[in-house]
Amino acid sequence: MIIRQRLRRTAIALATATIVPLGLLATSTAADAATTTYKGRITEGVNARSAPTSASTKVGSYAKGATITIQCKVYGPAVSGNSLWYKVANGRWVSARYVANIGAAPRFCGDGKEYTGRVASSTALAVRSGPSTANAKVSSIPRGAQMSIVCKVDAQNVDGNRRWYQLTGDGGGQWVSARYVTNVGAAPPYC
Structure with a gap:
């Protein structure tokens, strides 16, 4: 009887010791995902940009064969x-x-959450392929409509506001000027 009680206590102690570290490991893994970096090799000379579009300012370049550290990716x-x-x-930013x-391929930018914004312009809001009015218009969102936002970047200044929001959506890139968006709740993180 005493041996069974000791074995039971030992089994419970081992199970508890095993469960707690695994729980902590899962928590730290999710938190670390946002700070994980990735590596890439430049396949031919490329310009580095201030925002994820060729329409943004050139801020440097990388030579063929250079190894870069990548934080994340956007469309x-x-x-x-x-x-x-x-x-x-x-x-x-580089293409x-x-x-x-x-x-491994880099993760998508943002914190994995969607944020909500509402079109605050007097007309429909142009959705562009990148964070600049020089990028192609891919659709529009009606005045007053809500949209789901992933993250933000500083890019082309539109009426005194340099922020652009990346929307959730397909691989064609969907960006809107934050100048014409009112946040509903918390503001999205930087990409």
Whole structure:
């Protein structure tokens, strides 16, 4: 009887010791996902941009063969058929068209949540393929309608506001100027 009680206590102690660390491991893994970095190799010389669009300011370049550290990716204007843009560890952006992933492909930017905004313009709001009025208009959202937002970047200034919001959607890139959006609840994080 005493041996059974000791075995039962030992089994409970071991089960508890095993469960607690696994729970902590799962929590830290989810938190670490947002700070994980990825590697890529430049396949041909590429310009680095201040925002995920060729219409933004050139802020540097990378030579063929250079290894870069990537934080995350967003959809934007397609470059030779590739609509992904990588945010490099220094905050610059490069078209994924010119990067070969080393290991896992980068995660999408944002914190995995959707944020809500409402069109605050007097007319329908243009949805663009990238964060600039130089990028193609891909659709529009009616005045007063709500939209789901993933994250934001600072890009082209529109009437005193440099923020652009990336919307949830397909791989063609969907961006709107924050100048014409009112947040409903919390503001989205930076991409």
